[in-house]
Amino acid sequence: MGGIILGIESTAHTFSFGCVSTDGELFPSFSSLFRPEEGGIHPREAADHHSESTANLLNQLSSNKDFSWESIAAVAFSQGPGLGPCLRVGASVARTLATRLSVPLIGVNHCVAHIEVGRNQTGCIDPVLLYVSGGNTQVIARADGRYRVLGETLDIGIGNMLDKFARSQGMPFPGGPKIEKLSRAYANSGPQSLDDAYLPYGVHGMDLAFSGMLTSATQKVSEGSPLEQICWSLQEHSFATCVEVAERALAHTGKTELLLGGGVACNERLRQMSQIMCEERGAACYWPDKQFCIDNGTMIAELGRRMLECGIETELMDSAIDPSLRTDNTTVVWQ
């Protein structure tokens, strides 16, 4: 690696360090995922996990044959949105490294980083982003120097919804991949049927809602519906709402590219449904490698690189975390 930007991700369950070269080559991240023994993610426990994994992750990063501390040109970190205690760990490590190495510090918007890593990896130019992760579900597009939120969840993120349903059925975090497996087993087992498996469909204008779907799915299983069929139905309903809003965003903005991002974008069925919608309207559909869909340090580095190119740096006194940072708070000056 020549000059590199180091990126640090710590918004929620994942603590991750990743690099991008100053000319935009992406390198795999070194990550540690917090998996609660029971219940959901407790912010304080996740933050403890992050502090305890710091030394190990930095050792992995620095023992990589291509890495040298001297080549670091800047340190970028997730400034928000996310869980306060978790963000604080990443920010502290970033401030320490930037100060020690005497390089610029760059606080970045986590949601915008999902877009920029996707644009880098797939080559799409001006997409509508369907951002589907644990805590966030948004449909985003660039207009007038910002990434605007055209629609979003009114209650919980789609990934949290899948994780909660999985947890109610005794499947540990992260539940999304396990639901995908059971859904596939059902879809491959014979004719698919929505009989007795309809769920409330949560599209409200350009916005989405998932909690009604979750409650109803849980109820159906407790009343004896087969788990595999309900997993399948939950995917079909929740993905259809996302794809519907994404399609309307393409229609309203006149854009012709759809980009998927966030951990739920690892799902093959969501990719297939998005691809079909795009083909039907003559648009192109893109998704980055799975390693860049889930939260990762490399995407933070990539947005840091774009900002650094435009001369944007974060002074220490401005480097406080912002747990409720919005996608459209960040001015986008890069191409």
Ligand code: AMP
């Ligand atoms: P993120 O918050 O972007 O790191 O994404 C994490 C979320 O992605 C969790 O809620 C996971 O359950 C979900 N997820 C990861 N892989 C899949 C998959 N194959 N299908 C559905 N959800 C997934």
Ligand code: MG
């Ligand atoms: Mg994310």
